[in-house]
Amino acid sequence: MDVKQISVFLENKPGTLNEMTRVLTEHNVDLRALSLAEASDFGIARFIVSDVLDTVNILKEAGYVSSLTSVVVAEIPDEPGALNKVLQIFTEHSINVEYMYAILGSKAGKAYMIFRVHDTMKAMGALMTNGISILDQEALAEL
Amino acid sequence: MERYFQPEIECAPREKIKAIQDERLVAQVKHVWDNVPYYRKKMEEAGITPDDIRSSDDLHKLPFLSKADLREAYPYGLLGVPLKDCVRIQSTSGTTGKRVVAFYTHHDIDLWEECCARAITAAGGTDEDVCQVSYGYGLFTGGPGLNGGSHKVGCLTIPTSSGNTERQIMFIRDLNATILCCTPSYAAYLGETMKEMGLKPEDIPLKAGIFGAEAWSEEMRHDIEKTLGIKAYDIYGLTELSGPGVSFECSAQSGMHINEDHFIAEIIDPETGEVLPEGTQGELVFTSIDKQAFPMMRYRTRDICTLTREKCSCGRTHVKMTKPKGRTDDMLIIRGVNVFPSQIETVLLNKGYPANYQIVVDRVNNTDTLDVQVEMTQEMFTDNLGEISARQKDIVEGLKSMLGIKAHVSLVAPKSITRSEGKAVRVIDKRKI
Numbered sequence: 001m002d003v004k005q006i007s008v009f010l011e012n013k014p015g016t017l018n019e020m021t022r023v024l025t026e027h028n029v030d031l032r033a034l035s036l037a038e039a040s041d042f043g044i045a046r047f048i049v050s051d052v053l054d055t056v057n058i059l060k061e062a063g064y065v066s067s068l069t070s071v072v073v074a075e076i077p078d079e080p081g082a083l084n085k086v087l088q089i090f091t092e093h094s095i096n097v098e099y100m101y102a103i104l105g106s107k108a109g110k111a112y113m114i115f116r117v118h119d120t121m122k123a124m125g126a127l128m129t130n131g132i133s134i135l136d137q138e139a140l141a142e143l
Numbered sequence: 144m145e146r147y148f149q150p151e152i153e154c155a156p157r158e159k160i161k162a163i164q165d166e167r168l169v170a171q172v173k174h175v176w177d178n179v180p181y182y183r184k185k186m187e188e189a190g191i192t193p194d195d196i197r198s199s200d201d202l203h204k205l206p207f208l209s210k211a212d213l214r215e216a217y218p219y220g221l222l223g224v225p226l227k228d229c230v231r232i233q234s235t236s237g238t239t240g241k242r243v244v245a246f247y248t249h250h251d252i253d254l255w256e257e258c259c260a261r262a263i264t265a266a267g268g269t270d271e272d273v274c275q276v277s278y279g280y281g282l283f284t285g286g287p288g289l290n291g292g293s294h295k296v297g298c299l300t301i302p303t304s305s306g307n308t309e310r311q312i313m314f315i316r317d318l319n320a321t322i323l324c325c326t327p328s329y330a331a332y333l334g335e336t337m338k339e340m341g342l343k344p345e346d347i348p349l350k351a352g353i354f355g356a357e358a359w360s361e362e363m364r365h366d367i368e369k370t371l372g373i374k375a376y377d378i379y380g381l382t383e384l385s386g387p388g389v390s391f392e393c394s395a396q397s398g399m400h401i402n403e404d405h406f407i408a409e410i411i412d413p414e415t416g417e418v419l420p421e422g423t424q425g426e427l428v429f430t431s432i433d434k435q436a437f438p439m440m441r442y443r444t445r446d447i448c449t450l451t452r453e454k455c456s457c458g459r460t461h462v463k464m465t466k467p468k469g470r471t472d473d474m475l476i477i478r479g480v481n482v483f484p485s486q487i488e489t490v491l492l493n494k495g496y497p498a499n500y501q502i503v504v505d506r507v508n509n510t511d512t513l514d515v516q517v518e519m520t521q522e523m524f525t526d527n528l529g530e531i532s533a534r535q536k537d538i539v540e541g542l543k544s545m546l547g548i549k550a551h552v553s554l555v556a557p558k559s560i561t562r563s564e565g566k567a568v569r570v571i572d573k574r575k576i
Contacts, residue, residue: 007526009519011556037528039535041553042519044528063558065519069526098527116526 001136002070002120004052008045009065012038017045023062029055032140033114035101048073048103048114050141070120073103073140075133078111086113086132093126095119105143112143145394145457148257148264148296152404153459157452160460163404165198167432172196172205174223175438181220182208182440199407202430203418207441210243213383218244223438234282235382245382246436252291254433258380258388258402259292265393265400265457266351266376268322270297275318277311277325277333278356279565280304284386285356289324292388298322305329305564308336315347323352327359327367327375328567331498334370344372353378355387357567358467358485362492364396377466383439384429390464395456398463405433408462409441410450424449427464447474475504475570477511480548484569487515487550490541496523499560505573513550515542518557 010016017036024031034047049055052068059066076082090097096118103112112135117123124134135143147153155163173193175182185206186192195204213221222229224246231247247255268274274293278285286304293300301318303311305325311333314320323330330352337347349371355378367375379399380387389406390399401408406429410419413426427446431439446467455463468483475482484502491500496517503514517538525531535552542550561568 005526007524009524009554009556011554011559016556039528039532042531042555044526044531046526063556065521065524065557067524067526 001124001134003048003073003114003135003137003140004068005046005048005071005114005116006052006055006059007067007069008047008059010043010045012041012043020045020059020064023058023064024055027054027058029058032143033101033103033112035099035114037099046099046101048140050137052137069116072115072117072120072123072127073135074113074115074127075135076111076113078109082111083113086115086127089126089130089132090115090117090123093122095123095126103140103143107143146264146267146269147459148261153261153400153461155460157460160403161199164407164432167404168199168202168407168430169193169196171430171432171434171438172440174435175440178223179221179438181212181216182206202407202409202441205430205441207416207428207443208439209443210445213243221437221439222246223434224248224436229436232282233284233287233382233386243382245385247385248435251385251434251436254405255288255385255388256291256295258385258391258405259288259378260295261292261402262353262376262378262388262391263289263292263296263298263322263324265391265459266322266353266374267394268293268296268298268351272296272298272321273301273319274298274322274324275301275303275311275315275320277303277305277323277329278387283356283565284380284382285324285326285565288380288386288388289353293322293324308333308564309340312337312340312342312347315349319348321348321350323349323371323373325352325354326356326563326565326567327354327363328357328498328563329565330354330367330371330375331363332562332564334367335497338370344370347372349373351376353391355379356565358483360485360489360492361466362489363498366492366498379464379467381429381442381444383437383442383444384431385434389429393455393457393459397455398451398465400455400457400459400461400463401450403461406431408450408464410448411443413443413445413447421450421452424468427467475502475513475572477504477513477546478548480546482513482546482548486545487542490538490545491515491517494538494541496520496538499562500569501560501571502569503571503573511574513548514553515550516553516555516560518560519554520557 032048098116229246235243280286376392380389390401409428410425427444448467501516
C-alpha cells in the first residue's frame with residue numbers, strides 16, 4: 001500500500017540536478033513528483049516514478065547512489081481545509097511528518113500529497129479509518 | 144617459513160654488516176672525491192678529505208646533499224663515471240619541482256634489482272610464482288625495478304604496467320598471478336573495480352602484494368588486504384638512490400628492512416642537521432656505498448620516520464625504518480599545524496569511508512582553509528538529511544581530534560575524484576604565498 005520513493009545524492013552545485021534529469025529523460029522516465037532537500041554542500045533529490053526498479057537500475061548504471069524510502073500518498077479534495085484535516089489526523093495519532101510534497105494529478109477536484117512519516121503503517125491505518133484514500137504504486141501509474 | 148634471497152647477507156651478524164659498510168663507505172668516498180667535482184668541492188668547503196673517513200663512524204663528518212643540489216647539478220653534475228659506462232637513466236615524476244635524472248651502470252642496475260628481489264622473496268615469492276608488475280614502466284622506477292627483481296627471483300613476470308584495470312584483473316585471473324606490484328592507491332582501485340565486477344577475493348589467485356611509491360596508512364593496508372584477499376607488503380625507495388627496494392617489509396609487517404650492504408641510513412634533526420639517536424623521529428638521510436654512476440652522499444630524503452635495530456622475528460638483521468609519516472614535501476602546514484595526508488586517510492578509513500579523498504587547501508582572508516572531499520557511497524547514503532549531516536560532522540570531529548585543527552568536509556558524488564593509475568593526487572594547494 002505504501003509507495004516507494006527514490007532518493008538520490010546530489011552535490012549542491014550548478015548542473016548536477018540537470019545532469020540527473022538528463023539521464024532520466026534519456027531513458028524516458030516520467031517523474032510524477034519531485035522534491036529537493038538541501039544541506040550546505042549536498043542535497044537529496046526525492047521523486048516518485050511508476051517503474052521504480054528500472055529507474056533505480058538506470059541511476060546505478062549512471063553512477064548515482066540512491067535509496068528507496070516508504071512514503072504515504074493520500075488523495076484529498078482540492079479545497080481549503082483538506083490538508084489541515086489530514087494533518088489533524090496525524091496529530092491525533094502522534095504521527096510525526098518528516099517532510100511532505102505534492103504530486104501532479106489530472107483528476108479534477110483532487111489533490112495528492114506525499115508524506116514521509118516515522119511510522120508509515122500507523123499513518124496509513126489512521127488515514128484509512130478516517131475515510132481518506134491512499135494510493136499505491138499502481139494507482140499512481142494511472143494518475 | 145621465512146624465505147630470503149641472500150640469507151648470508153640479509154641475516155648476517157651486525158659486526159659483519161658494519162665491516163661491509165666500513166669498507167664500502169671508504170671506497171665510495173674515494174670514488175666520489177676522484178670523480179664528482181661537485182661533491183669534492185663540498186667536501187673541501189667542509190675542510191675534509193677522504194683520509195678523514197676511516198669507517199662508517201666518520202659518516203657524520205660528510206656534507207649533506209639535498210634535492211636543491213640535484214637541481215643545481217642537473218643533468219650530469221653528480222655523475223661518477225664516464226657517460227659511455229652508463230646504460231640507463233630513470234627519472235622522477237617531477238611533481239615537486241624539477242625532475243631528478245639518475246644514471247645507472249650495469250653494476251648499479253644489478254644491485255637495484257637484487258634489492259627488489261629481496262623484497263619479492265620476503266613477500267613469499269619464489270620461482271613458482273607469477274608476478275604481475277602493475278607499476279608504470281618507463282622513466283618511473285617502479286615498473287623497471289620490480290620487473291628486474293621478479294626476473295632475479297625467477298618469477299614468471301607479467302609486465303602489465305599501469306592502466307586498463309579490467310584487463311589487469313583478467314590477467315590476474317587467467318594467468319594465475321600470485322603476486323601484485325603497484326602503488327597502494329592503484330591496488331585499492333583494483334579492489335574497487337573487482338567489487339564492481341562482482342568478484343570476491345577468493346575469485347582471484349593473488350596471495351601477496353608489494354606496494355610502494357607513496358605514503359599509505361596501516362588502515363589502508365587492512366582495507367587492501369581484505370578486498371584483495373592478500374598480505375600487503377610495503378616497499379620503499381627513491382630514484383636518487385636507485386628506486387624501489389632501498390628497504391622492504393618482511394613477514395613481521397612492522398617496518399622495512401634497509402638494505403644496509405648498499406645504503407647507510409641516518410636520522411637527523413631536519414632543522415639543525417644533527418644526527419639523532421636510534422628510535423628518535425626525524426628526517427631520513429641515505430648514503431649509497433656501492434654505486435658507480437650516481438653515488439649519493441648523505442642525501443636528505445625529506446621523509447620523516449624512525450629507525451630501529453630491535454631483533455626482528457623474520458631473522459633479518461638489517462635495520463628497520465618505520466613507514467614514513469609522509470615526505471616533508473607532502474606535509475602541509477595549515478594554520479601553523481603540520482598535517483600529513485596519511486593522517487586524514489586514517490580517519491576516513493576508520494570511519495568506513497573508502498580511500499578516495501582529496502584535500503584542498505586554500506587561503507581565504509589570510510586564513511588557511513582545509514577542505515576534505517570524501518566520496519559518498521551506497522553504504523553511507525540515506526534519505527535522511529540529518530543523518531548524513533551527522534556523519535559529515537562525525538568526520539569533522541574525527542579530523543579535529545587527529546589533526547588538532549578544524550577541517551571542512553565536503554561529501555561529493557561517487558567516482559567524482561579522479562582515480563590514479565600511479566601515484567594518487569591527494570592534495571591540491573591553491574594558496575598563493
